[in-house]
Amino acid sequence: MDRIRLRGGGPLEGTIPISGAKNAALPLMIASLLTDETLTLENVPRLRDVQQLFHILANHGTDWSVEGKRAGQNDMTGQTVHLCARAIVDTTAPYELVSTMRASFWVIGPLVARMGVARVSLPGGCAIGTRPVDFFIQGLEQLGAEIEIDQGYAIARAPNGLVGARIDLPRVSVGATHTLLMAAALAKGETLITNAAREPEVVDLANCLIAMGAKIEGAGTSEISIQGVERLRGARHRVLPDRIETGTYAMAVAMTGGDVTLEHARGDLLTAPLAILERAGAEISETNRGIRIRRNGAGIAAVDVETDPFPGFPTDLQAQFMALMTTAKGTSHITETIFENRFMHVQELARLGANIHLDGQVATIEGVERLRGAPVMATDLRASVSLVIAGLVAEGETTINRVYHLDRGFERLEDKLGRCGADIERISG
Structure with missing residues (x-):
């Protein structure tokens, strides 16, 4: 199993290209099930x-292909993918495929x-809370689907x-x-989703x-x-571009000091974290x-944060x-309001050497003068990269185990950081 080894030290300097957003690419790929024609997606992350x-x-039954490299492209350039579900031959999404990634449950809508029928395994993914699918099921039932849960599968008709x-x-x-937006695109008549997510990935x-021909108004608002x-x-x-990757590398630069340009990043996608x-x-x-992103030698000030749906501070940047x-310098407080089990990185x-106290959904962090390298273990995707950020300044060597979590959401992380001066390497096996 791969590990990442890094030695803390110098600042990050240079350019980091920001990949396409995973949280946008996945529902976009699933949307290919809605048509018998080809959907082409550019800037899909690897x-x-x-x-x-x-x-x-x-x-x-979806046929897919990835374009080869084109002139001017490199390993950091997103891939172009062609998806065509001309004939759907199987409406079952089995447990062995769905269990490793929560977003795959969204195929139930298209x-x-x-x-007119779907049989989809109840989802898996990162262990950061229960994240029930009740809202998915209730919404599809309101659109006229009959749904039963049988032996770990949601069956919609x-x-x-x-x-x-x-x-x-x-x-x-x-x-x-995401799921109801895709389902409603082919429903008869008008659908109104209230208290809708406003995230850029929904837009x-x-x-x-x-x-593709859908008639949609109000994306980016609550209706x-x-x-x-x-x-x-x-x-x-x-x-x-991936706003979570952008925020992650911005925090890495703030942690280490230095001067880095996050290429292709858009500030309007993460106003709250940048502020x-x-x-x-x-x-x-x-x-x-x-x-x-730049930081001089003055150090980092303690700031309190509360996670919130967009446009608030995203839960996916809480660990970082x-x-x-x-x-x-000082004491900060982080309140997690989205998921009930997203502090698993605290012990790592x-x-x-971090000084963190948990009280329910509130973490109190007493800033320490220095961190020291140690073997640590990744518990989920965002927790994994928080350990990388800490390891970038920890004295000595830090080894992060179970980095397969990182590969779910960060494209070529060690290469991107290494190009900016980080002493980081992946150890295979």
Whole structure:
């Protein structure tokens, strides 16, 4: 099993290209099930989750191909993918495929909308909380699907097609918004989703569906209206840059000091985290190449943060920010409001010398003068990269085990950091 070894020390200097957003690419790939024509996606990241979703879609009968390199491209350039579900031959998404990645459950929406039936294993993925699919099921039932849970599978049936309805989500859910948005695109009549997720990835999906012929208004607000159409066509769409990867590397630069340009990054996708980083002492400016992050030798100030749905501070950056706060001057507090079990990285950060106290969903971090390298273990995707950030400044050597979590969401992380001066390497086996 691969490990990452790094030695803390110098600042990061240079350029880091930001990949296409995993959290946008996955629902966009799933949207290919809605049409019998080819959907072409540009800037798709090379990640384990993307590769796994290729297998899941292929199981349903989707043909897929990846374009070879073109002039001007390099290993850091996103790939172009062609997906065509001309004939869906299997409406079952089996446990052995779905269990490793939660987002694969979202195929239930397009399958029942297009085929009138879907049998999808209940999801797996990172162990960061229960994250129930009740909202998905209730929403599809409001669209006219009959759903039963049997032996770990959700079985949805709508032999006469889905019918538009008003869906009031009990709480903001990105996954439910994605799934219901895709299902409603082929439903008869109008659907209104209230308390919808406002995340940029939802907007990206809506823009792609519109290019495919869907009639959608309000994406990016808490109310999305969808006028169902009989069929969708193929389209070409470019995946937006990954705001979580952007925020992660921005925090790494703030942690180590230095001066890095995050190429292709968009500041409008993460206004809240960048504002927090500026309060902590980082200098941030937007350029025609992306976002530039700098930190002088003054150190990092302690800042309190509470996670919140977009446009608030994303839960997917909570672990990274906690790593940053471990060496901040003073005491900071992080309140996790999205997932009930997303502090599993605390004990591993403590192995590096961090001083963190947990009280329910609130973490209190007393900044320490220095961290010290140690063997640590990744517990989930974002927790993994928080250990990398901490290891970048820890004295001595840090070894991070179980880095397969990292490969689910960060493309060529060690290469990107290494190009900017980090002493980091992957050890295979």
